[in-house]
Every structure is written in structure tokens, then in C-alpha cells.
Amino acid sequence: xxxxxxxxxxxxxxxxxxxxxxxxxxxxxxxxxxxxxxxxxxxxxxxxxxxxxxxxxxxxxxxxxxxxxxxxxxxxxxxxxxxxxxxxxxxxxxxxxxxxxxxxxxxxxxxxxxxxxxxxxxxxxxxxxxxxxxxxxxxxxxxxxxxxxxxxxxxxxxxxxxxxxxxxxxxxxxxxxxxxxxxxxxxxxxxxxxxxxxxxxxxxxxxxxxxxxxxxxxxxxxxxxxxxxxxxxxxxxxxxxxxxxxxxxxxxxxxxxxxxxxxxxxxxxxxxxxxxxxxxxxxxxxxxxxxxxxxxxxxxxxxxxxxxxxxxxxxxxxxxxxxxxxxxxxxxxxxxxxxxxxxxxxxxxxxxxxxxxx
Numbered sequence: 271x272x273x274x275x276x277x278x279x280x281x282x283x284x285x286x287x288x289x290x291x292x293x294x295x296x297x298x299x300x301x302x303x304x305x306x307x308x309x310x311x312x313x314x315x316x317x318x319x320x321x322x323x324x325x326x327x328x329x330x331x332x333x334x335x336x337x338x339x340x341x342x343x344x345x346x347x348x349x350x351x352x353x354x355x356x357x358x359x360x361x362x363x364x365x366x367x368x369x370x371x372x373x374x375x376x377x378x379x380x381x382x383x384x385x386x387x388x389x390x391x392x393x394x395x396x397x398x399x400x401x402x403x404x405x406x407x408x409x410x411x412x413x414x415x416x417x418x419x420x421x422x423x424x425x426x427x428x429x430x431x432x433x434x435x436x437x438x439x440x441x442x443x444x445x446x447x448x449x450x451x452x453x454x455x456x457x458x459x460x461x462x463x464x465x466x467x468x469x470x471x472x473x474x475x476x477x478x479x480x481x482x483x484x485x486x487x488x489x490x491x492x493x494x495x496x497x498x499x500x501x502x503x504x505x506x507x508x509x510x511x512x513x514x515x516x517x518x519x520x521x522x523x524x525x526x527x528x529x530x531x532x533x534x535x536x537x538x539x540x541x542x543x544x545x546x547x548x549x550x551x552x553x554x555x556x557x558x559x560x561x562x563x564x565x566x567x568x569x570x571x572x573x574x575x576x577x578x579x580x581x582x583x584x585x586x587x588x589x590x591x592x593x594x595x596x597x598x599x600x601x602x603x604x605x606x607x608x609x610x611x612x613x614x615x616x617x618x619x620x621x622x623x624x625x626x627x628x
Contacts, residue, residue, distance in 0.1 A: 286328060292604050293605055297328065316363060333370070365462070386590075399473055399513070399547050409432070410425050465500065486511070490504060551603075579607060585598050
């Protein structure tokens with residue numbers, strides 16, 4: 271297991287040097303953030319990003335993400351050209367030695383929350399999804415903006431995209447378009463040596479009347495069966511899947527590990543219910559996920575991929591430029607998961623490797 275940390279590039283308030291100082295930190299999860307969705311990532315931009323990270327004494331573990339254009343998700347006539355562009359980007363990433371790409375197939379909106387500063391009992395604040403509040407939100411006219419959302423659309427363009435989904439793309443059609451995309455890109459990903467890792471819908475149920483399909487065990491099984499290759503894998507985001515009380519995230523993790531299809535791990539904890547969910551501290555007792563069992567399962571299956579502490583509470587006056595992506599609580603999460611990893615490895619008679627220089 272390799273500990274990694276998300277970094278939003280040179281504009282991120284969290285610096286690469288700060289990330290490097292987290293004990294046991296080895297990898298960076300990042301992207302080229304200013305290339306318009308659908309365009310090819312030039313080789314020189316990828317190489318520059320790689321150099322920036324390596325100059326800081328780290329390396330790129332995962333690209334998160336190469337966004338999928340809405341016209342591909344909607345099955346528009348121009349999707350083939352957009353898919354060709356996507357394949358060229360994957361080829362370029364492979365040439366640069368990038369091993370994994372995390373992406374999603376969520377219509378319009380990436381991860382969604384209704385409150386970015388919801389109180390926790392200890393006085394810290396975290397991201398929350400309160401269903402009652404979301405039902406009153408207007409995604410076109412509202413002011414909410416999150417790091418994963420594409421902010422390039424005007425309100426008129428956003429309304430047109432939403433209307434098209436509601437009128438033309440139901441769950442069945444979205445599955446059809448996803449299968450078309452996967453079968454088109456996977457031979458290129460295999461040739462490039464780039465493992466793909468689809469992220470679950472977050473939250474894993476419909477919002478704003480839009481279809482969402484990567485939501486549960488049945489969906490994961492169906493997705494992996496589209497293209498039977500270790501290169502067609504998942505991001506096991508335990509916090510996303512566990513946001514729906516119907517999902518047994520430990521059973522889902524075990525199932526995917528047994529198929530050797532977890533290509534990336536996101537680990538955060540949540541408290542959930544019929545009302546929605548709130549992100550918590552990473553500690554098992556703080557939420558509804560037994561994090562020790564998650565890490566132990568990775569160790570038992572000799573899993574060798576990158577894991578990152580996903581989202582963090584706002585503590586100690588941390589920055590709010592990138593909600594959920596402050597330094598302090600994610601750093602606490604990284605050290606916590608490294609502790610669980612060391613304990614599970616030694617209990618199994620194995621030697622942990624944190625890549626540290628003494």
C-alpha cells in the first residue's frame with residue numbers, strides 16, 4: 271500500500287513541501303486542471319506536472335482525474351472525436367509513466383454536498399449532504415460550487431445540459447453510453463499501461479433528477495463485467511459507497527479485491543441515515559465504517575495500490591479555498607491509516623514499507 275495525497279497544483283494552498291513532511295507520504299494525486307474538458311493533455315504539460323512533483327521528492331501515483339465530457343455521457347454524435355482525444359491523453363500519460371487514472375461518469379456534477387461547514391460534536395466542521403436541503407437547491411441559479419464541478423458552463427448552458435439529461439438520458443441510456451466509452455478506451459489504456467479506476471457516484475443515488483449508476487454492489491459487478499481486465503477497475507471510495515445505508519462497504523471491498531479490480535483507494539468515514547450523511551474524522555469510532563477492517567483487508571489481499579485519505583474536517587483554522595481538502599485533518603488521516611497499515615502488516619507477519627529515508 272502506498273500513501274498518497276491530493277494536490278490541486280500550484281494554486282493549491284497546501285504545498286508539496288507540506289505534503290512531503292507528512293510521515294510515510296509517498297505519492298501525489300493530481301491532474302492538469304486548466305485544460306478544457308474534452309481536449310488532449312499535451313505531453314509537455316504532463317511532463318512539467320511530473321517534474322514539479324518529483325522535484326519535491328514525491329511522485330505521481332494517480333491522475334485524478336481526466337474528466338469525461340458530457341457529450342460522451344449523453345451519447346452525442348461528436349462523442350467519437352472526444353473519445354479519441356481521451357485515448358490520446360491516456361497514451362500520453364502512459365508515456366510519462368503515470369500508472370492509474372481515476373475518473374467518474376456522473377452526469378454534470380461531481381461530488382455534491384449541501385453544507386461545507388456542518389458542525390460536529392467536537393467543534394470541528396465538515397462536509398454534509400442533508401437530503402432536505404438538497405431538495406430545495408437549484409443547481410443552475412444557486413451559488414454552491416465544489417472543487418470537482420466544471421465551472422466553465424454558463425447558467426444557460428448548464429440548464430440546457432440538465433434538460434437534455436432529463437429528457438433523453440435515463441439510467442439505461444447512461445449505462446449504454448458508459449459501456450460504449452469503456453469498450454472504446456480500454457484497449458488504449460491497456461497498451462499504455464494505465465489502469466483505469468472509476469469513482470462511484472457521490473452520493474450514490476440520484477440528485478437533481480439526474481441518473482446515477484455507479485452506486486452499489488450490483489452496479490460494480492455489472493461495470494467490471496463490461497470489460498474483463500485488471501485495467502478496467504474501480505476507485506473503492508468507502509465513504510461514497512457507505513453514504514447509502516443499503517451498501518455493505520466491507521463486503522463490496524472484499525468482492526472487488528477478490529477480482530483484483532481495486533486500482534485506487536479513497537478512505538474517509540461518514541455518519542449516515544435516511545436524512546443524508548456527514549463526513550467525520552477518519553477514526554473508525556467517529557463514523558459508520560470500520561477502517562481497521564478496510565486496511566486489514568487490503569493487507570490480507572497483498573494490495574499494492576495507492577490510498578489517499580479522502581476529504582478532511584476543517585480543524586485548527588485550516589484554509590477554506592478547497593473545501594474538504596485542507597492540510598491538517600487529511601494529514602491526521604494519513605498518519606492514522608499508516609498506523610493501521612503497520613499494525614495489520616505486523617500482525618500478518620509482514621514488513622511494512624513507508625518509503626522513508628532514515
